[in-house]
Amino acid sequence: MAETVVQADHEHGAAPAPPPRGRRGRRTVLVASALVVVAAVAxxxxxxxxxxxxxxxxxxxxxxxxxxxxxxxxxxxRTTVDGQLGYGTEIPLPVKATGTVTWLPAEGTTVKRGGTLLRVDDRPVVLLYGTLPMYRELGLAAGTRQNSGPAGDAEGSGDQGRTDETSGDPDPSGSPAPSGSPTPGGAGAGGTGRTLRGMDVLQFESNLAALGYTGFTVDEEFTDLTARAVKRWQRSLGLPQTGTVGIGDVVYSAGKVRIGHAGVRLGSPATDDVLTYTGTSRKVVVNASAAEDSWAVRGAAVTIGLPDGKSVKGEVASVGKSATAPEGGGGEDGPAAPTVPVTITVKDQKSVGRLESAPVTVEYVGxxxxxxxxxxxxxxxxxxxxxxxxxxxxxxxxxxxxxxxxxxxxxxxxxxxxxxxxxxxxx
The missing domain is CATH 2.40.420.20 (conserved putative lor/sdh protein from methanococcus maripaludis s2 fold)
Incomplete structure (x- = not known):
């Protein structure tokens, strides 16, 4: 009876019965198997x-x-590390003047040779160029006969021995010296021969000549002619014209300086940390991992990435000798690796623009x-x-x-x- 019913349903146009479920399942398995085979080949x-x-x-x-x-x-x-653009580490000015600080320059001021760094007891402390520090007073040695010259010349009022823009070059033998005055490079007649000599004298006389005070021989001897030039220099500074340079009157540096922060206030005594300074050229300092600093070789070329996306060329100038652990210790990964400071100079200062301080990147070749x-x-x-x-x-x-x-x-x-x-x- 069931068979007849099935036939009738078919003959009246009823929809064919769906295929057995097991057949559809086998088709799905075959498709999946084919995909697995393709994947397996790959x-x-x-x-x-x-x-x-x-x-x-x-x-x-x-x-x-x-x-x-x-x-x-x-x-x-190529490897990139982080760095900091600036003027380098500030160091104290070797000021030896004693007394009360009466004037200080603004932070960031540039001081050149002959410029005033600060004033102590209202006396200027002047910047000169050199590597030898001021360690003694410079003047005519005791027992050396000074040339008094015409009346008042002992106080620097005379122009004998001076060369300026209007007077032209001095006589090759130096300015005429009255009888009894010491000759350049020697002791005064009738003196003891204790002319002050030394490389510090040569360094000071080189600066004095560079500032336009001539009329003496630039050498290692401080003579009467040198003292006369000193008096003219002192007069331009508003100082007593003694012809002697005190140990606290000048400070030497390798070149012009950029004033940093002041360690004292006006009215305070002058101390060793009265004022700090840096060079005037911008540079980059990288705290490089001490374990991975093989790239940091003096003279090595690097590329500095600025905040505006521009790149400038730099050169490794110096590498620190001592490794230090970063402040703050380590993190979850353990103690922080020790680092050494690497200083990088920028030859083309104009390429840095007006930036004075900024985080930068440094790319070096490994x-x-x-x-x-x-x-x-x-x-x-x-x-x-x-x-x-x-x-x-x-x-x-x-x-x-x-x-x-x-x-x-x-x-x-x-x-x-x-x-x-x-x-x-x-x-």
Whole structure:
């Protein structure tokens, strides 16, 4: 009876009964199995099963995807670290003047040779150029006969021995000296011969001449002619014209300076830390890891990245000798690695613009490999037996040895790798 009913339903146009559930399930399984097989082929190729030789996977059909050639080039490893642009570390001015500070310059002021650094007891402390510090008073030595010259010349009122823009050059033998005055380079007639000599005298006389006070021989002897030039210099500063330079009257530096912060206030006694200074050229300081500072060699070229995106050239000028641990200790990864200060100079100061202080980046060259075969790092595939390989355009896999990684490329070598061959970028 059931069979008749089924036939009638069919004959009256009823929808055919759906196929048995088990048949649909088998179709799904077959489709899935096919996908697994395709995936398995890809995996076998990528894993390089048996891929140690050039025949490995030679029967595999080519797959779609981009290919790139193996190229020969020079790989350069570049590393970027953080730095700070500024004028360098402020150091105290070696002021030896004693008394009360009566005037201080504004922070950031640039002082050149002959300029006033500060005033102590209302006397100027003058900047001169040199490397030898002021360690003694400079003047005519005791027992050396001074030239009194015409009346009043002892106080610097005379112009004998002076050279300026209007008087022209002095006589090669120096200014005429009255009888009894010491000759340049020697003791005064009838004197004891105790003329003050030394490299500090030469350094001071060089500065005095550079400021336009001449009429004496620039050498290692402080003579009467030197004293006369000193008096004229003192008169221009509003000082008593003694012809003697006190130990606290001048401060030497290698060049012009930029004033830092003051360590005292007006009215306070002059101390060793009364004023700090830096050079006038902007530079970059990097606290480099002491374990990774092999790049920090004096004279090494680096690239400085400024906040506005521009890059300027720099050069390593100095490397600290002592490593210190950063302030604040370490974090979750353990204690912070010790660092050494690396100072980098910028030859073209105009390239920095108006920036005086800013965080910057410093890029330096690490390792370099010249004339090597390279591919994009993305072209590498891992091999089941270990190491790396490349997939050729026709679907083969060849083993390679990797070298330096840099700029998104990697150095590769191997018997089956040649310049110009195309390799596939895995999808």
């Amino acid at each position: 995996v076998v190729g990528a894993l390089g099963l048996g891929g140690g030789g050039s025949q490995a996977g030679s029967s595999a059909p080519p797959r779609s995807g981009s290919t790139v050639p193996v190229t020969r080039t020079t790989l350069t490893e 390792r370099e490999r010249a004339d090597v075969l390279t591919v994009p790092v993305a072209a590498l595939v891992a091999l089941a037996e270990g190491g790396h390989g490349l997939e050729t355009a026709d679907g083969r896999f060849v083993a390679v040895k990797t070298g330096l990684f840099a700029d998104g490329r990697v150095e590769v070598s191997g018997s089956a790798v040649r310049e110009g061959m195309n390799v596939r970028i895995p999808e």
